[in-house]
Amino acid sequence: MHTIFHRTKLAQEMTRQLLQPGVLDEGLRSGLFISGLRRTGKTTFLQADLVPALEGAGALVIYVDLWSNTQTHPATLVRGAIRRTLAELQSPAGAVVQKLQKLRNAELAVAGFKFGFKVESVGAEGGATLAEALTEVVDQAKCDLVLIVDEVQQAITSEEGKQMLLALKAARDGINPRPGTPGHFIFVGTGSHRALVSELTARRNQAFAGATSIPYPVLDADYVRYLLERLRAEGAAALPSLEVATQAFRMLGARPEEMLRALRELRSLMPPGGDPDQFLPVIAGTLRSTAADVGLRNHFFTP
Ligand SMILES: Nc1ncnc2c1ncn2[C@@H]1O[C@H](COP(=O)(O)OP(=O)(O)OP(=O)(O)O)[C@@H](O)[C@H]1O
Ligand SMILES: [Mg+2]
Incomplete structure (x- = not known):
């Protein structure tokens, strides 16, 4: 939940x-x-x-x-x-x-x-x-x-x-x-x-x-700000800026689950000292193309 x-x-x-x-x-x-x-x-x-x-x-x-x-x-x-x-x-x-x-x-x-x-x-x-x-x-x-x-x-x-x-x-x-x-x-x-x-x-x-x-009015920057604030309160280091995170969220179709996945990947994949603002867009882009792939597969192979 x-x-x-x-x-x-x-x-x-x-x-x-x-x-x-x-x-x-x-x-x-x-x-x-x-x-x-x-x-x-x-x-x-x-x-x-x-x-x-x-x-x-x-x-x-x-x-x-x-x-x-x-x-x-x-x-x-x-x-x-x-x-x-x-x-x-x-x-x-x-x-x-x-x-x-x-x-x-x-x-x-x-x-x-x-x-x-x-x-x-x-x-x-x-x-x-x-x-x-x-x-x-x-x-x-x-x-x-x-x-x-x-x-x-x-x-x-x-x-x-x-x-x-x-x-x-x-x-x-x-x-x-x-x-x-x-x-x-x-x-x-x-x-x-x-x-x-x-x-x-x-x-x-x-x-x-x-x-x-x-x-439907999709979630946007306010939601992303809330998410980043919660991560900050948990003590997360190296968070992306609100601007970059909001762009990533939009790129992921304004889907909270995809955004959480991207932020999890950012935490596990980014090397120490990396710049979250550079890594997050790459991760979001990859997730999006994977999702598009799955979408296409479903589209063609759903009976
Ligand atoms: N305002 C929100 N704050 C935090 N998480 C949210 C919020 N809205 C949706 N989510 C999360 O996003 C996911 C999808 O939410 P939800 O099931 O409400 O979407 P939906 O558009 O009704 O989806 P479906 O197409 O499956 O009916 C859930 O994991 C939910 O917890
Ligand atoms: Mg629903």
């Missing part, structure tokens, strides 16, 4: 755009899709920074990672996460209700939420639709509800997944345009496959056509 460099400011800015959008950000209520390359810290940012920031601002957040279990169907994973939250909301001692109570000075019903449908069958045939269930959540919780789906492109690989996205779109369109709605339903999707993720908002036949699609 790496120690996390928190991106509180970025998370708060996104939270503001999502929960209290200005005129130009109102489009985010139609859905926000964030795409970024593999291993650049998307999931870490969502879990360590964005979810806490959204909750801190009073929203109810449901997070689901469609890669968390590749044996289980994406639609099942999303329904499961929603049902779990609904079940927790019914229990007054549940963590979700406690959190909401704390934020809202205990004005919520102490007895937990009462739903006019069976939680176990939400989204299934004969049960309440996702739209009906999520509308009740917003109306009883009287707050914004944010659903974050990590690796969202996985949903469009099957018909059932597409149906699920359509059901979520129906929830959005049922909840948000109501005058005086006590909260909004906000969908955030992230993924590593840029083309597929942007297809989700760009293609007319997709459920979330017209929603906003942005590139």
Whole structure:
């Protein structure tokens, strides 16, 4: 487990755009899709920074990672996460209700939420639709509800997944345009496959056509500074300058794991008295070309 460099400011800015959008950000209520390359810290940012920031601002957040279990169907994973939250909301001692109570000075019903449908069958045939269930959540919780789906492109690989996205779109369109709605339903999707993720908002036949699609803001010099400071605090000698280290980090695709590997190699390979600012770029260049090699091999030989 790496120690996390928190991106509180970025998370708060996104939270503001999502929960209290200005005129130009109102489009985010139609859905926000964030795409970024593999291993650049998307999931870490969502879990360590964005979810806490959204909750801190009073929203109810449901997070689901469609890669968390590749044996289980994406639609099942999303329904499961929603049902779990609904079940927790019914229990007054549940963590979700406690959190909401704390934020809202205990004005919520102490007895937990009462739903006019069976939680176990939400989204299934004969049960309440996702739209009906999520509308009740917003109306009883009287707050914004944010659903974050990590690796969202996985949903469009099957018909059932597409149906699920359509059901979520129906929830959005049922909840948000109501005058005086006590909260909004906000969908955030992230993924590593840029083309597929942007297809989700760009293609007319997709459920979330017209929603906003942005590139994931990669880690940069602030992260590298934090890393160098931690190494310095550990007593590491011969560290590269911030400038050279940041260039190396960018060369490595802004991937923390690759950067740590490069710094480990620097420590073990550089002769005493060597100049880290000269060695690090060479190491980063070699690592990058090895990675490119592996990438090509995977590209050509993946069945
Ligand atoms: N803010 C951060 N501070 C420190 N380390 C980080 C940070 N963000 C990511 N990392 C490290 O980088 C690696 C990749 O992070 P993460 O799994 O969040 O990326 P991802 O983009 O979601 O990857 P994937 O494409 O596999 O889903 C992990 O080892 C993680 O600990
Ligand atoms: Mg991830």
